[in-house]
Amino acid sequence: MLSSLAQNINFTPASRSSTEEIIYDHDLIALQKLFSEIFGALTGINAVIDKNHQIIYANKDFLDFLGLKTLDPILGMRPGEAISCIHSKEETAVCGTLNACAYCGAVNSIMESQRTGLKSIKETHITTSEDGKLKSWDLNITSTPLTLLEKQFFIVTFQDISDEKRRSTLERIFFHDLLNSAGGLNGLLSILKASTDPEKEHELILLSEKASQDIIEEITIQRQIRAAENGDLEVKIELINSIELLDSAVSKIEFHEVGQNKRIVIADNSANIDFETDRILVQRVIINLLKNALEATHKNGSVTVGVESNGDKIWFRVIDDEVIPRDVQMQLFQRSFSTKDQNRGIGTYSIRLLTENYLKGKVSFISNEEEGTIFSVELNKTWPGN
Numbered sequence: 001m002l003s004s005l006a007q008n009i010n011f012t013p014a015s016r017s018s019t020e021e022i023i024y025d026h027d028l029i030a031l032q033k034l035f036s037e038i039f040g041a042l043t044g045i046n047a048v049i050d051k052n053h054q055i056i057y058a059n060k061d062f063l064d065f066l067g068l069k070t071l072d073p074i075l076g077m078r079p080g081e082a083i084s085c086i087h088s089k090e091e092t093a094v095c096g097t098l099n100a101c102a103y104c105g106a107v108n109s110i111m112e113s114q115r116t117g118l119k120s121i122k123e124t125h126i127t128t129s130e131d132g133k134l135k136s137w138d139l140n141i142t143s144t145p146l147t148l149l150e151k152q153f154f155i156v157t158f159q160d161i162s163d164e165k166r167r168s169t170l171e172r173i174f175f176h177d178l179l180n181s182a183g184g185l186n187g188l189l190s191i192l193k194a195s196t197d198p199e200k201e202h203e204l205i206l207l208s209e210k211a212s213q214d215i216i217e218e219i220t221i222q223r224q225i226r227a228a229e230n231g232d233l234e235v236k237i238e239l240i241n242s243i244e245l246l247d248s249a250v251s252k253i254e255f256h257e258v259g260q261n262k263r264i265v266i267a268d269n270s271a272n273i274d275f276e277t278d279r280i281l282v283q284r285v286i287i288n289l290l291k292n293a294l295e296a297t298h299k300n301g302s303v304t305v306g307v308e309s310n311g312d313k314i315w316f317r318v319i320d321d322e323v324i325p326r327d328v329q330m331q332l333f334q335r336s337f338s339t340k341d342q343n344r345g346i347g348t349y350s351i352r353l354l355t356e357n358y359l360k361g362k363v364s365f366i367s368n369e370e371e372g373t374i375f376s377v378e379l380n381k382t383w384p385g386n
Helices: 002-006 019-030 033-041 060-066 099-103 105-116 162-194 198-230 242-253 279-296 347-357
Strands: 045-049 055-058 120-130 133-148 151-160 238-241 263-266 274-277 302-310 313-320 362-368 372-380
Touching: 019 033, 019 055, 019 151, 045 060, 060 151, 099 105, 105 120, 105 133, 105 151, 133 162, 133 347, 162 198, 198 279, 198 347, 238 242, 238 279, 242 263, 242 279, 242 302, 242 313, 274 279, 274 372, 279 302, 279 313, 279 347, 279 372, 347 362, 347 372
Parallel strands: 263 302
Antiparallel strands: 045 055, 045 151, 120 133, 133 151, 238 274, 302 313, 313 372, 362 372
């Protein structure tokens, strides 16, 4: 059902209430003393919207959630605009009318309650942008019809479940990957214990060392993501070489389980240049891109990675032949969204988090039948401010 909705750009009507209508409706509600007192006493993040999904009233918790003192800055805005959803900032964007909006729980909750006249509860994952910093929210959205003086409004309630979802997602992925690596190490040590062949024992020791490094790597990844989300991740800038970085990233992922019976090809025309960035974070981004591409690639398939340079910019690109379904493309960078089973799904989220919040770069992708899927990470050759 959602896939068919996504074909319709005008998922929500683009028409908006006039300034006069917004002010009239706001005053109408404000003058209902009993309602305003009850509404103000409600716990939770609540706003009242009109038939065109525009905010006409809100409680203090809603204003606190947005860091506002008064309603004035968001009066007449749609919810996505008020919370600075990244899609609402797109050129000529109108909140609720974009393809991505068809998969937004807030839009779906409001539309459903508008259609049925009943309360509707949906979960949604929203990425917001404020002062150039991205932040992901996991929210439960409740839309409840409200009739006042024969006019139809809707109470929209935002329940922030970000901490709960983040902890659940990170722990699920962390323990899944850690158990896989620890299980592999335990198996290797069991074989080593029973071995009587010195040559085979040496090979098993090397494999065991690699498995133990994987365990340390998994722990490091989780620490980096948690620190990045909390704003505590330190960036260490140094001069690094583009080809050396690619070689290092490929060597760390090509023998991973997702790379079995698959090839990673470094493009021949890759730019060989030095640039300023954080080596560890950029390598983590490239490894995650390669890992995602390998997971999507069929047996005996290949993934291409390369680097391009022009002016003061440098681009790392990872290419595979598979096409990402349209509904997945619309939700790809959301923290709690996964195209796989419940133990995966944080890769693309961490790519954008690290690149845009810490490396001062940009992440983009295209995915179609003609070109396959191409992820691009754009960085500055010289660290901004240096």
